Amino acid sequence: MTATASAAVGRAAGAGAAKPRRRSAGLLGFAPFAAYTLVFMAVPTVLAVWSGLTTQSGAFTLENFHAFAQPGIQKAFVNSLVLSLAVAVAASVLGAILCVALLAARPDGFLRVVVDAASSVLAQFGGVMLAFAFIATIGSAGMFTLWMKDAFGFDINSLAPDKTAGPLLYQATGLFFPYLYFSIPLMVIVFMPAVEGLRAQWGEAVATLGGNRAQYWWHVGMPVLAPSFFGSLILIFAGAFSSFATAAALTNAGILVPVVMQQYLGSETDASVAHIPGVLAIGMLAVMAVVMALYSVLQRRAARWQR
Amino acid sequence: MSRASKAVRVGATPSKASSAVILVVAGLAFLYPLYALARFAFQPVGQHSGFTLDHLKALTDPIRAYQYDQLWTGIENSLVIAVITVALMLVFLLPAMILAELRFRSVRRVIEFVCLLPISIPTVVLAVGFVPVYQRVWDITGAVPWVLSFGIGIITLPYAFRPIAANIAGIDMVTLNEASRSLGAGWLQTVWHVILPNLRRGMLSAGLLTVSVVLGEFTIAQFLQQNTFQTGLALLEHADPYVASTFALAALLFVFLILVVFGALGAGRRSRKAS
Numbered sequence: 001m002t003a004t005a006s007a008a009v010g011r012a013a014g015a016g017a018a019k020p021r022r023r024s025a026g027l028l029g030f031a032p033f034a035a036y037t038l039v040f041m042a043v044p045t046v047l048a049v050w051s052g053l054t055t056q057s058g059a060f061t062l063e064n065f066h067a068f069a070q071p072g073i074q075k076a077f078v079n080s081l082v083l084s085l086a087v088a089v090a091a092s093v094l095g096a097i098l099c100v101a102l103l104a105a106r107p108d109g110f111l112r113v114v115v116d117a118a119s120s121v122l123a124q125f126g127g128v129m130l131a132f133a134f135i136a137t138i139g140s141a142g143m144f145t146l147w148m149k150d151a152f153g154f155d156i157n158s159l160a161p162d163k164t165a166g167p168l169l170y171q172a173t174g175l176f177f178p179y180l181y182f183s184i185p186l187m188v189i190v191f192m193p194a195v196e197g198l199r200a201q202w203g204e205a206v207a208t209l210g211g212n213r214a215q216y217w218w219h220v221g222m223p224v225l226a227p228s229f230f231g232s233l234i235l236i237f238a239g240a241f242s243s244f245a246t247a248a249a250l251t252n253a254g255i256l257v258p259v260v261m262q263q264y265l266g267s268e269t270d271a272s273v274a275h276i277p278g279v280l281a282i283g284m285l286a287v288m289a290v291v292m293a294l295y296s297v298l299q300r301r302a303a304r305w306q307r
Numbered sequence: 308m309s310r311a312s313k314a315v316r317v318g319a320t321p322s323k324a325s326s327a328v329i330l331v332v333a334g335l336a337f338l339y340p341l342y343a344l345a346r347f348a349f350q351p352v353g354q355h356s357g358f359t360l361d362h363l364k365a366l367t368d369p370i371r372a373y374q375y376d377q378l379w380t381g382i383e384n385s386l387v388i389a390v391i392t393v394a395l396m397l398v399f400l401l402p403a404m405i406l407a408e409l410r411f412r413s414v415r416r417v418i419e420f421v422c423l424l425p426i427s428i429p430t431v432v433l434a435v436g437f438v439p440v441y442q443r444v445w446d447i448t449g450a451v452p453w454v455l456s457f458g459i460g461i462i463t464l465p466y467a468f469r470p471i472a473a474n475i476a477g478i479d480m481v482t483l484n485e486a487s488r489s490l491g492a493g494w495l496q497t498v499w500h501v502i503l504p505n506l507r508r509g510m511l512s513a514g515l516l517t518v519s520v521v522l523g524e525f526t527i528a529q530f531l532q533q534n535t536f537q538t539g540l541a542l543l544e545h546a547d548p549y550v551a552s553t554f555a556l557a558a559l560l561f562v563f564l565i566l567v568v569f570g571a572l573g574a575g576r577r578s579r580k581a582s
Contacts, residue, residue, distance in 0.1 A: 026410050033403035036395070037421050041461045044436025045428055051435070098333055103319055104326035110571065111330075117566035118337070120516070124466070125523035125562050128537045129555035132544065133340040136347035136552065143343035146355055181340065195319065203318020216317050235426075242429030245525035249541050258431040262530060265435060281432040292427045 049285065052278025064275045068283065073260060073276075077283065079172040080241055080257040087179040088237035094180075095187025095236075096229060099195040102188070107196070119185035126182050127245030134178040135250070140167040172255045178246050183236045190235050194228035194302065227302035234295045238288060257284060341556070348552035362549035374546045378554065381539025384452040388535065389521040391456035393514045396467045399460075401510070404471055405502055408480050422468035430462055434530035441531055452533045459524050466516040474509025508573070515569055519562045 055061045067073055105111040122130070137144045138156060148154045160168040168174035198221060206216040244258040254260035257280055264276040321329075351359045365371050400422070407414040425433070437458050448454050480502060487497040503510075525537035536558070543551040 026406065029406040030403050030411075030414065033399045033418070036399045036457070037461070037464075040437075040440070040457050041421070041424065041428070041433070044433050044440050044458075046436070047439050048432050048436035051439075094333075097329060100319060101321060101326040101329035101333075104321055104323055105330075113567055113570040117563055117570050120519065120566055121559060121563045122337070124516070125519045125559070127523050127525050128541050129523075129559055130340075132540075132548075132552050132555045133344040135548075136343040137340040141355060143346060144339070181337070198319040200318060203320075207317040211317060213317055216319075221319055238427065242431060244431050244529075245523075245537065248525070248529065249544070258429065258526075261431050261435060265438065265530060277435045281429075281435050284429050284432055288427050288429060 045285075048278055048281040050278070052275055052280075052282045054275070054278075056274065064279045067276050067279045072254070073280070076254060076257045076260045079255050081287070083172050083175060083179065083256070084237045084240035086176060087183050087240045088233050090176075091180055091183035091187050091236050091240075092191070092229065092233040095184045095232075096191055096195075096225075098184065098188055099192050102192065103195060103198075115188065119188045121185075122182050123186040123189060123239075127243075128249045130178050130181055131246045131249035134169060134181070138169050138174070138177060140169075142169075170251050170253075175247060175250065175256070178250070179240050179243065182243075182246070183240055186239055187232055187236055191228060191232040194225055194232075198224065227298045227304075231295055231298040231302055234291055234298065238291050238295075241287065241291075242284065341559070344552055344556055348549055348556055350549070352549075362547070363553065365547065366550060371547075374543070375550070377534055378536075378539035378543050378551075381534045381536045384455075384534055385522050385524075385536035387453050388456045388459060389518045391453055392460045392463060392521050393517050395456055395460045396463070396513060396517055397510070400464065400467055401471065401506075404468075404475065405480075405498065405506075408475055409484050419468070419472065422464040424464075425462050426465050430526045431530070433458070433461065434527050437527060437531060450533075452528075452535065455527060455531065455533055455535070456521075458527050458531075459521055462524070462527070463517045463520045466520055467513040470512035470516065471506065471509040474506050474512075478505050480505070512569070512573070515565065519566070522558065522562065 052064055053060060053062070055063070068077075102112065102115060105115075134142075136142055139145065140157065145156050148156055157167045159173075160171055161173055162171055169177075202220050202224075203216055206220055211219070242258065244262070247256045247259050248262065251259060254263045261277045261280045264273050264280075320326075349358050349360065349362070351357045351361070366375060403418055404415075407418055441454070441458070444454055444457075445451075483501050483505065484497055487501045488494070492500070522536055524535065525541070528535040528538045529541075540551050540554060543554075
């Protein structure tokens with residue numbers, strides 16, 4: 001069989017030779033996509049990193065990393081990391097509770113449609129507009145701020161850790177609330193599939209064995225969801241860490257890494273700091289690399305239960 | 308008897324009552340800032356209560372028109388960028404995904420990896436790299452805002468990829484292709500009359516998400532000092548926070564409603580299929 005087949009191929013040498021050539025010609029179909037992502041994703045990332053590793057004249061150097069010794073930049077990194085971590089923990093817990101509560105709604109019901117749409121809007125579209133909403137809520141003349149003053153005589157701005165830096169909302173601590181506002185919906189988007197993956201049979205099995213709801217969560221629900229939960233937590237962290245719009249719309253002072261980057265980029269006149277955005281980019285990519293490595297490990301564990 | 312009915316309730320799904328309480332509390336918490344924004348947008352200047360439509364009159368006041376110029380141009384730019392970005396998705400991403408599905412199945416993983424990569428590259432990092440790239444690009448095209456589509460297209464890749472990939476996974480494209488080819492259709496005919504109509508839902512969903520990401524995009528425009536809807540809003544916030552708030556609210560509502568309508572259509576189709 002194989003002999004005749006290969007003989008047939010041999011006889012039809014023209015067609016046989018054309019096949020592989022046509023196949024490689026087909027690969028050319030990927031050229032536009034490859035070229036596009038190369039020029040607008042790979043090249044900018046490499047250029048950003050490269051600008052952090054070179055001197056003014058273009059020679060390779062590691063001197064630029066001294067930027068991380070600057071107190072302002074250290075403070076920005078600490079602020080960004082602490083804020084993102086706090087937001088990630090709070091948003092993932094609250095978002096997970098919401099996901100479980102949403103199980104009671106019909107999966108194709110109107111409530112789910114509304115929640116899905118609202119989640120997309122708040123998580124992916126908000127940015128600057130959410131900043132406005134929070135100025136109107138907990139800004140110095142915000143609705144909540146004034147209500148707290150009237151009702152309880154309490155000034156929420158007295159909670160601000162740095163009294164000289166103005167209202168709470170314009171400090172890293174205050175950014176916690178708007179960040180939570182777009183991170184919880186993100187948690188709902190990324191964690192909901194895992195919660196929906198919990199099989200009804202597992203509940204029935206626990207019930208057959210005489211278990212109750214608490215035992216179900218402790219022995220079945222939480223262990224099964226744990227990898228997805230921590231994976232989602234990491235995604236929330238990554239989202240908060242790289243978020244720029246909300247912080248930029250609220251603060252002028254560079255209190256978070258992305259905002260500091262933009263400030264240095266804006267000061268083109270000063271050549272001595274031209275490398276700083278690049279150095280900060282390397283710092284951010286390093287954090288993201290660690291975070292994403294963790295994510296892929298957890299994702300592999302989560303996949304076991306999602307077949 | 309009562310034991311049995313109780314036992315059925317063990318599982319992840321909470322009771323109707325507790326889930327209703329959680330959802331109502333969450334709903335109110337999420338609506339509160341939007342309500343505050345709406346209240347502020349229609350408040351008389353300098354007051355903390357009351358309702359007025361005077362702020363909107365300023366929009367048509369020729370003396371104050373200059374204040375809003377940037378916002379109108381920004382909206383115009385953003386709409387143009389949105390259309391071009393969707394076109395880029397159809398030209399670059401969609402053919403690559405179809406080709407990978409039909410002929411080079413090992414490439415599918417590569418495309419998925421590339422499309423999801425922008426999640427782990429912070430947009431600000433890309434934006435820092437865009438500055439030198441765009442200096443070159445603008446040498447050719449002039450500093451026109453629509454070119455931003457190429458950069459913004461990259462950050463929309465994950466949003467465009469997922470719905471199309473889900474759609475492709477839901478249909479058996481290889482069989483469709485073979486059936487069409489064995490009936491004598493050429494590859495162009497097959498793609499146009501068989502494959503693309505089956506991908507309509509994924510394409511529409513990808514397009515919608517792409518448009519909403521483009522209209523909400525701020526970072527790249529800000530780093531490249533271009534004027535879009537979001538940068539226009541951020542600027543107007545200083546000159547006229549009331550009108551800026553009105554536009555912000557309107558934009559949030561608009562995108563929300565579009566997603567609800569589309570989601571309801573999708574859910575209706577799903578449940579019809581299921582029944």
